[in-house]
Amino acid sequence: MKKFLTLIFLCFSLAVVAQEGAYEITDDSYKDQTVEMADVMRDNGKIYVVVAVIMVLFIGLSLYTISIDRKLGKVEKEVFKEKVNS
């Protein structure tokens, strides 16, 4: 119960802090070029997004290929060890 109350009060106090630091957001805020944002992904006609998608696909397929390779390695070990023993 104590913990619960502490948590609630903490939330309230955080809300107050947030309000003190808040300032009005207008339509102009979205066009303000003086503030730096993570714009790289939106530059150049958003080509970076396409590159990111292709890279994710390639990395995914690569990881899958690596896992097949490893699996095959394990099977190889088993089969060829058996052959030596028999």
Add this chain to the structure above:
Amino acid sequence: MKKHWWKALALILVSYTILAGLLMDAPRLYLLNETIRNLHFHVTMWFGMVILLTISMVYALKYLRTNNPIFDDKSVEMAKIGVLMGVLGIITGAIWANYTWGEPWSGDTKQNAAAICLLIYFAYLVLRNSMQDEQQKARVSGVYNIFAYAAMIPLLFILPRLDPNSLHPGNGGNPGFNSYDLDSKLRVIFYPAVIGWTLMGVWLANLRIRTRQIERALED
């Protein structure tokens, strides 16, 4: 770990191809526009195919000299991945042609020759499957492989250059690349791309070759 370095190299080079191929400066050319970047993806498929089919042919020769079935396995699997790259090359070529030459198939000499070349290699795969006896299959298809390779060289490298009206760059009595389609900035991406895609093909072939070895081991 030592024997896996080339697989890592393949992944690094292809990643570099995608990143640099799509993002680095490309020459601004009429009609081609951004599609010049296809050089690192479409053209490399054909380079990879020729390299893989060469490896396949060498293994076919080795098989015929030694009768060791492992060379036959290597020969077939290299050829299969080579044919896959060729098919991908012809499809990507049709897409590229649609937006630069106006239609996916314009009966260009190199397009036709590439299609014939693929048909010859399809016949190779069908021929293999038509025979029951393992040794006969390997011998006949090994001989055919060498013939197919000998047919591919003039189809891809000589015939298109004899045609003055070929749409492909570097043709019409104009051997190799010229400054129009390959400058030094593109080369920096293109050559690593060829190596990267080829190594990827070798890797996939390698997986299938190893599967065949396991199958053989389980059979006897």
